[in-house]
Structure formats: C-alpha cells, structure tokens
Amino acid sequence: MKFDIVVVGAGPAGSSAAITAAKGGAKVLLLERGPEPGSKNVSGAMIRLDDFSSVYDVSSIPIERKVKNVDLILLSDSNRTRISVNVESNLATAARLKLDKWMAQQAEKAGAILITKTTVLGVEREGNEYKVETDRGEVRADRVVLAEGVNALVSMKANIRPDLTPDNAVQTVKEVYSLNKDEVNKRFGFKADDEGVSWRILGTDPVPYAGFLYVYKDAIAIGAGIPMKILIKRKITPYTVLDEVKERLGLNDLVKGASLREYSAKVIPEYGFPSWKACSGKVYLAGDAIGLVDPLTFNGIGPAVASGVVAGKASLESYECSKYESELMKNREVRRVVNGRPLVKELVEEENFKYYVKTINDLLHGWVYSDFSKVKLDTSKLLKHLLLGIGVFKS
Amino acid sequence: MRVEEKLYTLRYKKDEQPHLAIIDPNKCLKCEEVNGVPQPCISVCPANVYSWINQRIVISYENCVECGACRIACPYSNISWKYPRYGLGIALRYG
Numbered sequence: 397m398k399f400d401i402v403v404v405g406a407g408p409a410g411s412s413a414a415i416t417a418a419k420g421g422a423k424v425l426l427l428e429r430g431p432e433p434g435s436k437n438v439s440g441a442m443i444r445l446d447d448f449s450s451v452y453d454v455s456s457i458p459i460e461r462k463v464k465n466v467d468l469i470l471l472s473d474s475n476r477t478r479i480s481v482n483v484e485s486n487l488a489t490a491a492r493l494k495l496d497k498w499m500a501q502q503a504e505k506a507g508a509i510l511i512t513k514t515t516v517l518g519v520e521r522e523g524n525e526y527k528v529e530t531d532r533g534e535v536r537a538d539r540v541v542l543a544e545g546v547n548a549l550v551s552m553k554a555n556i557r558p559d560l561t562p563d564n565a566v567q568t569v570k571e572v573y574s575l576n577k578d579e580v581n582k583r584f585g586f587k588a589d590d591e592g593v594s595w596r597i598l599g600t601d602p603v604p605y606a607g608f609l610y611v612y613k614d615a616i617a618i619g620a621g622i623p624m625k626i627l628i629k630r631k632i633t634p635y636t637v638l639d640e641v642k643e644r645l646g647l648n649d650l651v652k653g654a655s656l657r658e659y660s661a662k663v664i665p666e667y668g669f670p671s672w673k674a675c676s677g678k679v680y681l682a683g684d685a686i687g688l689v690d691p692l693t694f695n696g697i698g699p700a701v702a703s704g705v706v707a708g709k710a711s712l713e714s715y716e717c718s719k720y721e722s723e724l725m726k727n728r729e730v731r732r733v734v735n736g737r738p739l740v741k742e743l744v745e746e747e748n749f750k751y752y753v754k755t756i757n758d759l760l761h762g763w764v765y766s767d768f769s770k771v772k773l774d775t776s777k778l779l780k781h782l783l784l785g786i787g788v789f790k791s
Numbered sequence: 792m793r794v795e796e797k798l799y800t801l802r803y804k805k806d807e808q809p810h811l812a813i814i815d816p817n818k819c820l821k822c823e824e825v826n827g828v829p830q831p832c833i834s835v836c837p838a839n840v841y842s843w844i845n846q847r848i849v850i851s852y853e854n855c856v857e858c859g860a861c862r863i864a865c866p867y868s869n870i871s872w873k874y875p876r877y878g879l880g881i882a883l884r885y886g
C-alpha cells in the first residue's frame with residue numbers, strides 16, 4: 397500500500413499532523429501501537445483549550461472539568477506555602493483516552509485512515525519514497541511524520557536523534573482514584589459538576605520533585621515527577637517518592653474510601669530540538685519525540701499539537717529540513733519550550749531547586765511573621781536566573 | 792499499598808514474547824561493582840520489573856508499564872527495549 401504521508405503515533409502531535417495533512421487533501425495513514433488512541437498515553441492532563449482551536453472543532457472537546465483554580469504548593473523541609481491562582485477561562489482537565497480518541501476521530505473525519513494495534517519498527521528511504529515497516533507488514537509513503545512520543549524508537553533507529561540520558565529525563569508516576577461525582581465535589585468544595593482544580597507541587601524531600609493533582613469528573617489523579625539522575629543517585633524508586641508526597645500533603649485522607657483505579661508511569665523529556673535535528677529527508681519529527689515539554693509545568697500537549705500542525709504542513713508541502721526547522725522555531729509554543737530550556741536546566745539542578753523552594757517559602761513566611769531573618773538571598777544566583785528568565789518571557 | 796497490588800489495577804494483554812531483555816549479563820556484574828545495589832534499572836522502574844537475584848538481573852516483563860525509564864537509566868545500554876507487539880501490554884483507561 398502506498399500513501400502520500402504516513403504518521404507514526406496517534407497522540408496529540410500525530411493526530412494534529414494527520415488532520416492538517418488530510419485537510420490539505422493528502423492521502424494520510426495514521427498508525428498507532430495502542431488498541432485505541434490514548435490507551436498507551438500518560439499525562440496529568442491539564443489542557444489549554446485555545447491550543448486546539450487552530451485545527452480541531454473544539455465545540456465537542458471531551459473535557460472533564462473546567463479549572464477554576466491552579467494551586468501552587470511549595471514544600472521545603474520546614475515550611476509549606478500554598479498559593480491559589482484564580483483562573484478565568486481556557487484551562488480544563490481531560491483524560492487522555494477520551495482526548496486522544498477525539499483528536500484521532502477528527503483526523504479520520506478529515507480523511508486520514510487510522511490503524512491501531514500496529515507498531516512501527518523502522519523507516520527506510522528507498523529511492524524517492526519511504527518504506528515503513530510495522531509488526532503487521534509494510535507500507536510505503538512519500539513523506540513520514542514521526543510523532544511517537546518520548547520513547548522515540550523509530551527516530552532513534554533512523555539516527556535522526558539520540559536517546560535521552562538520566563541528566564535530561566524526568567521519571568513520573570501517577571495514580572488515579574475513582575469516586576462518584578458528588579463525593580469529588582464535596583471533598584474539594586466545588587459548587588458545580590464541571591468545576592475543577594489543579595495543583596502543582598514543588599517539593600524538596602525526600603528528593604526534589606514536581607508533583608501534581610488533577611480532578612476528573614469522578615476521579616482524582618495524583619502524581620510526581622523526579623529527575624532520573626536523582627533517583628539513580630539516591631537509589632530511591634519513584635513510587636517511594638510519590639508515597640511520601642501523599643503522606644506529607646495528607647492526600648491519603650483526600651482519597652480515603654476511593655479505590656485506586658489506575659497506576660501508570662512515563663518519562664518526560666527535558667532536552668531535544670533544536671539541539672537535536674527534527675528532520676531528515678522527508679521525515680519530520682514532532683512533539684515529545686523532539687522533547688517539546690516544559691518539565692516544570694508539565695505542559696507538553698500544547699507544544700505537541702502546535703508542532704504536529706507544523707509537521708502536517710511540512711509533510712503536505714514537502715518542506716526541506718531547513719525550512720521545517722525554521723518553521724518550528726517560528727511557532728510560539730515551540731519557542732517557549734526551547735527558550736525555557738536553559739532556565740529549566742538550571743532550576744532542576746538539585747541545589748538550585750532546593751534553594752528556590754526554600755527561599756520562596758521563607759520569604760512568604762517572613763512576610764507573614766514580619767521577620768525576614770531566615771531569608772538568605774544569593775544575589776549572583778538570582779541575577780543569573782533572572783537573566784535566563786527574561787529570555788523566556790520575551791519569547 | 793505494594794506496587795504489585797497497584798499493578799493489579801491495570802489491564803494487561805500479555806505478549807508471549809518478552810519485549811525486554813538483558814543484552815550482556817556480564818555488564819550487569821560490572822554495573823553492580825560500580826554502582827552497588829540497587830542498580831539504576833531497579834531504582835527507576837515503577838513496576839519492580841527488575842530484580843537482582845543470584846548476581847543476575849531477572850526481568851518480570853509482564854509487569855512492565857512501558858514508561859521507557861530503564862533503557863535511559865542503564866549506563867551500559869544493556870537493555871534491549873522494544874514495545875510489546877500488536878498493541879499488547881498495558882491499556883490505560885485514564886492515562
């Protein structure tokens with residue numbers, strides 16, 4: 397079988413590439429290894445609704461709840477601070493199985509053909525076309541989009557990019573507890589069934605981690621991401637860290653009586669494009685496959701959709717690599733992740749991370765007690781990171 | 792709750808063919824000398840897939856949640872890491 401474009405992976409990046417190319421009139425095949433789109437995918441899933449509107453019909457987007465508050469929780473050894481940011485619109489929680497299925501369905505409606513339960517094993521150039529080898533046989537295409545997520549085996553095998561290392565990967569674990577809707581509303585004090593909240597937790601003990609809590613319609617998701625090199629160095633497992641987080645935040649009480657419905661894990665990339673190539677010949681990479689996640693906020697779906705759209709366009713119009721990579725850099729979502737990397741790299745360093753969580757905690761506690769004697773300002777550190785931060789805000 | 796109990800919440804369809812394998816057991820011995828126990832693959836795995844028994848890594852591949860961490864963590868690139876075939880392995884409800 398021969399297609400204009402084969403897209404590997406029906407996650408946010410792949411479906412966005414497929415719908416873009418299919419809308420442009422190309423004959424598109426979207427291949428997904430899971431039994432259905434989303435069934436292999438893990439994320440918190442706080443989404444920004446605006447991220448989808450450029451390519452999808454968002455009137456039918458399957459959200460769980462609208463996020464009314466994002467709570468930032470800082471936990472250092474001695475202090476705890478909680479800041480609640482009121483959200484006017486645009487943020488929602490979504491479950492990946494429903495969200496990814498919805499995106500893939502819209503790609504199908506636009507004319508793409510979706511085949512699931514099929515894992516792509518490799519892509520090889522043969523003359524002017526590509527042979528896409530799968531565990532169910534081979535297909536051919538003029539152009540290929542690799543939107544295979546963080547474990548980009550095909551992109552690595554084709555030598556387009558290297559593997560991640562423990563220095564630039566975060567390991568996350570997540571638990572989902574199910575409860576009925578009324579009980580969820582009661583425990584969080586929600587006044588309506590569609591009201592929701594997200595927590596972002598930055599903690600320093602027993603090791604530095606970034607935690608999260610998301611509220612689904614009838615479930616609560618809790619998770620934590622820990623830099624992989626810290627797990628290795630401290631010889632601690634990710635679930636031990638998550639258990640500690642739950643303990644320290646009293647989350648066991650919050651989910652009391654609820655049953656654990658799902659336990660999952662996934663790596664988050666902290667490195668990638670433009671240090672890595674995003675393209676080779678007429679093969680275009682997008683999303684987590686080129687590391688487009690902000691690891692401090694776990695925002696990866698927005699950049700995946702945005703880069704997927706660019707890849708869809710690139711495959712439709714047969715971009716040269718230089719053009720594809722410059723179009724990626726022109727995209728705001730992509731640029732934000734890329735420009736944030738130097739700062740993120742600094743902030744996830746154990747010493748810096750601990751410093752900021754503790755200092756912000758001490759500052760706020762100092763303000764409350766009107767006693768700033770505990771606050772230790774490291775001006776050279778602050779200045780360095782401020783300068784890096786300005787680069788992010790300007791992008 | 793033990794990890795093994797948490798894993799019971801997952802829907803698995805087992806691929807009869809293991810999707811994970813140790814390439815060279817001698818490298819794991821070396822790894823133990825250098826890193827001690829638990830070795831990196833054991834520390835990062837959320838599903839207790841790897842155990843160090845009688846100076847060998849034993850793999851319970853059917854517990855794997857397909858996160859990808861062990862491959863990245865292994866300092867000797869000693870894990871042959873593939874996806875289960877035909878979409879077998881885990882299937883999540885929430886994700």
Ligand SMILES: Cc1cc2nc3c(=O)[nH]c(=O)nc-3n(C[C@H](O)[C@H](O)[C@H](O)COP(=O)(O)OP(=O)(O)OC[C@H]3O[C@@H](n4cnc5c(N)ncnc54)[C@H](O)[C@@H]3O)c2cc1C
Pocket residue numbers: 404405406407408409410427428429430433434436437438439440441442443514515516517543544545546547549550568569570619661662663664682683684685688689694695696697698700
């Ligand atoms: C715990 C956690 C919490 C997160 N929270 C958030 C959040 O709240 N908000 C947010 O925006 N982002 C969040 N992220 C990040 C977000 O999940 C990712 O950035 C996003 O899913 C990337 O999309 P993608 O399409 O590039 O890759 P993926 O979503 O990983 O999709 C890749 C797809 O390709 C398929 N695939 C892979 N290899 C093959 C192959 N060889 N053959 C066929 N199919 C293949 C996979 O099954 C999958 O469906 C979170 C991540 C984690 C791990």
Ligand code: SF4
Pocket residue numbers: 813818819820822823830831832833848864865866867868869870
């Ligand atoms: S980390 Fe790699 S080399 Fe070390 S024990 Fe595990 S598989 Fe073997």
Ligand code: SF4
Pocket residue numbers: 811835836837838839840841854855856857858859860861862
């Ligand atoms: S992929 Fe993840 S769950 Fe599977 S063995 Fe490796 S670390 Fe463990």
